[in-house]
Amino acid sequence: MPRVTFEPGGRSAEVAPGTSILDAAGAAGVDLPSNCGGVCACTTCHVWVERGLETLSGVEEREDDRLQEAAGLSARSRLGCQARVGEGDVVVRVPGNRIAS
Secondary structure, eight states: EEEEEEETTTTEOOOOTTOOOHHHHHHTTTOOOOOTTTSSSSTTTEEEEOOOOOSOOOHHHHHHHHHHHHTTTOOEEEEEEOOOOOSSEEEEEOOOOOGOO
């Protein structure tokens, strides 16, 4: 199973392919905010993918539109509620060091 690791802190979880980054965060004990409840209506679950971007599901139009509103947008930005894990490991960074301990 693929492993998703969250930085800073290095917390990780093995998850089934198709699991969202948001759900992987919960499995890893990482408090990744999601003010809209994971329905792609905000940007609070915005993350930067440091490794494994090519293994994630593709960016659909709705996510792309929402990402344009995210602070710190980069070419490696994804919304945790929309990005789904594929077959490979992924490392993501939570912007602004928002990971609660």
